[in-house]
Amino acid sequence: DTAVSQTPKYLVTQMGNDKSIKCEQNLGHDTMYWYKQDSKKFLKIMFSYNNKELIINETVPNRFSPKSPDKAHLNLHINSLELGDSAVYFCASSLAGGAAEQYFGPGTRLTVT
Amino acid sequence: AQTVTQSQPEMSVQEAETVTLSCTYDTSENNYYLFWYKQPPSRQMILVIRQEAYKQQNATENRFSVNFQKAAKSFSLKISDSQLGDTAMYFCAFMTYYGGATNKLIFGTGTLLAVQP
Secondary structure, eight states, rough: OOOEEEEESEEETTOOOOEEEEEEEOOSEEEEEEEOOTTTEEEEEEEEEEETTEEEEEEEOTTEEEOOOEEEEEEEEEEEEOOOOOOOEEEEEESTTTTTEEEEEEOOEEEEE | OOOEEOOOOOEEEEOOOEEOOOEEESSSOOOOOOEEEEEEETOOOOEEEETTTTOOOOOOOOOOOOEEETTTTTEEEEEEEOOOOOOEEEEEEEEEEETTTEEEEOOOEEEEEEEEE
């Protein structure tokens, strides 16, 4: 039983293309997140959603657009991909509020050539 | 703004020995939470241990324990009886409570731990 799943796990594409990464959680959580891990392994939050509402947007370029069709799904669409977008993108989910533990998906390695 | 610092980019330990990973943080908040996450080569992020700042008692999970020094803003992880499966990148993380409905993790730069047979 996969708690937080992401598709695809690997994505190789060319500069200028548009791509999407999908995330789904079956934990009944109402908060979901996107984190980016760069080539030096540094992890930083990008977005968070609570009940389909955007809560955190950490000065991410407009080319990145998250979409949450329902509480269990949070997708990340990236327009006009650039070389610097190459990274591992992690989805996570948690219950709302307090110090709820965040459960991470397996990550999507995006390579832009 | 909160920051998390891990000053040891890499560490090595012999199997069955004990190792301590360092973490310091900076915050003006009084209530917060601290975590250690493990990322093995599979790249899955795995929660190792957590500590609530209001608790004086150090958290322990089997072979993993922390030394939480709130005044010094220090949060080190001790791994006892190291096993080959402990080989991974370890991230210290601070959780700030972000206005009611959600929270965000602020990560350190990580310590790559290698357990040698």
